[in-house]
Amino acid sequence: xxxxxxxxRKSIQQVEESNELAxxxxxxxxxxxxxxxxxxxxxxxxxxxxxxAFKQTIDLGEAVYYSRSRKSLWHKGKxxxxxxxxxxIRIDDxxxxxxxxxxxxxxxxxxxxxxxxxxRSVPFxxxxxxxxxKFEEKEKVFDPKKVxxxxxxxxxx
Numbered sequence: 001x002x003x004x005x006x007x008x009r010k011s012i013q014q015v016e017e018s019n020e021l022a023x024x025x026x027x028x029x030x031x032x033x034x035x036x037x038x039x040x041x042x043x044x045x046x047x048x049x050x051x052x053a054f055k056q057t058i059d060l061g062e063a064v065y066y067s068r069s070r071k072s073l074w075h076k077g078k079x080x081x082x083x084x085x086x087x088x089i090r091i092d093d094x095x096x097x098x099x100x101x102x103x104x105x106x107x108x109x110x111x112x113x114x115x116x117x118x119x120r121s122v123p124f125x126x127x128x129x130x131x132x133x134k135f136e137e138k139e140k141v142f143d144p145k146k147v148x149x150x151x152x153x154x155x156x157x
Contacts, residue, residue: 004055015095024096025051030066035100035109038087044109045117049098061086063100080147082106106141111148113140 007022009015015022025031030048037044047065049057053073056064063076063084077083084102091098110117119137 004058006051006054009095016093021091022095023051023054023091023098024094026096030068031096031098033063033065033098033100035063035084035102038101038103042116043118044084044102044104044115054098057086057100058089063102076109077105080106080111080142082108082142084109108141111144113142113144115141 007014007020009022009024014020015024023031029050031050031054033047033049035044035047036042048068049064050066050073053064053066056073056075060075063086065074065076066072067074083105084100085105086100087103088101089098090101104115108115110119112119114137116137119135120133121136122133123131
């Protein structure tokens with residue numbers, strides 16, 4: 001991997017108006033990442049990167065995240081083949097959030113088998129005390145049990 005160096009954050013002017021990359025990682029060393037489909041703009045997932053994951057993403061041209069539940073780097077698609085090829089990386093105005101625009105090899109980004117991790121909607125303005133999620137995606141792109149075995153959910157409850 002190339003020696004990618006992030007600038008030290010020196011001023012608001014530098015962070016907001018210069019061409020220097022000076023990402024702000026939180027107290028746990030993480031920065032949130034929103035990932036969308038390059039062509040459609042569909043939100044595929046939200047994750048986190050630490051400094052190493054961000055550098056690897058830049059270097060590889062494929063999404064590498066930091067898994068908070070596993071406490072390790074996670075090269076998206078390395079196990080499943082559902083790779084996120086980077087088309088564009090953007091960073092927000094104060095450099096504390098990353099936006100990846102990707103081409104999804106294999107057609108899905110969700111470990112549950114749906115195209116997007118945002119496959120359900122939450123009702124609002126309902127007066128019922130119990131809310132029921134609505135499935136917006138009706139069919140899975142792949143069978144997680146065939147790809148991952150019986151442990152389809154790598155996250156902790």
